[in-house]
Amino acid sequence: MNTAPKITCRDTTWLVSESQDRPLTESESRALEQHIAECPLCSKASVQFQVLFRQLRTYFDREASNGDPS
Template sequence: MKPEIVPISCRETTYLVSESRDAALDDEQSARLAAHLDTCDACRIASTQFAQLFAHLETLLARQHR
């Protein structure tokens, strides 16, 4: 039997997306984030935008260290 996933807010989703950049989320956090992103178009779009922003930042930081 699967444990029930406790819903999270859009604000909590933003925190988890940001935190996941620095460290792996635990299983519960990952499940809660995925469940929210499955149901919230705005957070799904924001999550994609964060990923793009983080990728651009990594590119810029790599260029500075050459």
């Protein structure tokens, strides 16, 4: 079992927003998942992030009707 590096709540927020622009590395996403699993604050916040990102994606999907497949 690999242990991801400890990250802070601020790092978590940064990584979540970063993940919208580029794929996270394996160690980044592992650290993120681990922090969210251990931190009640971020676990709560991550639900809100997902709702927000889903709304953003819906908005951009509507705007970019000729988006490339990826």
